[in-house]
Amino acid sequence: GAGVSQSPSNKVTEKGKDVELRCDPISGHTALYWYRQSLGQGLEFLIYFQGNSAPDKSGLPSDRFSAERTGGSVSTLTIQRTQQEDSAVYLCASSSGTWKEKLFFGSGTQLSVL
Amino acid sequence: AQSVTQLGSHVSVSEGALVLLRCNYSSSVPPYLFWYVQYPNQGLQLLLKYTTGATLVKGINGFEAEFKKSETSFHLTKPSAHMSDAAEYFCAVRRSSASKIIFGSGTRLSIRP
Numbered sequence: 001g002a003g004v005s006q007s008p009s010n011k012v013t014e015k016g017k018d019v020e021l022r023c024d025p026i027s028g029h030t031a032l033y034w035y036r037q038s039l040g041q042g043l044e045f046l047i048y049f050q051g052n053s054a055p056d057k058s059g060l061p062s063d064r065f066s067a068e069r070t071g072g073s074v075s076t077l078t079i080q081r082t083q084q085e086d087s088a089v090y091l092c093a094s095s096s097g098t099w100k101e102k103l104f105f106g107s108g109t110q111l112s113v114l
Numbered sequence: 115a116q117s118v119t120q121l122g123s124h125v126s127v128s129e130g131a132l133v134l135l136r137c138n139y140s141s142s143v144p145p146y147l148f149w150y151v152q153y154p155n156q157g158l159q160l161l162l163k164y165t166t167g168a169t170l171v172k173g174i175n176g177f178e179a180e181f182k183k184s185e186t187s188f189h190l191t192k193p194s195a196h197m198s199d200a201a202e203y204f205c206a207v208r209r210s211s212a213s214k215i216i217f218g219s220g221t222r223l224s225i226r227p
Contacts, residue, residue: 033214033215035217041219042120042204042217042218042219042220043158043204043217043220045214045215045216045217048214048215050212053212056213056214058214059214091158093158102148102160102163103150103158103160103215105157105158105159106157107157108157
């Protein structure tokens, strides 16, 4: 595609429900990141996929958070038993994978947990 | 471990004045450094990057940044602010070619007429 696509753009859910956020990276990009942006908190790293390597999950805040990347393309971030503190904008970014290359960001998913 | 500190969550300058946004990093090895900008209601985009070579890096829209290893800094500057520069600016660091990119907490730049 022309850019990084994220869906849904907005998600409202009730506390305790599970949610899935989707990211379609730019075609051919081997690197994919998930970040969380909260008001006044900057961009919090969550997880990093690079090609066929094991993902760097060091930023996932709890075991309620998980992510997978199928076929080296689409990625899904799953949050189980959502809490109010999970409310944030979840951003996906991809790059061609060479270390010099810039990240291309999606528009994000605004998650609101009531 | 690598980390990024941006001093000042909010900076306000007059139109035409110097812009200085501060970024300090901690890394056990010389890192790769980036500045990204997020304009209102837009996605993040790369402003400039330092990888190797010349320590003074020029980016888009008249911005530049200087990598100072001795000070572990990568401050962003622009000689003359324009109203269109109002945005959120993020400094980022990458420790090695295979590692994740870590962002700072961001600095919101406001421009006074």
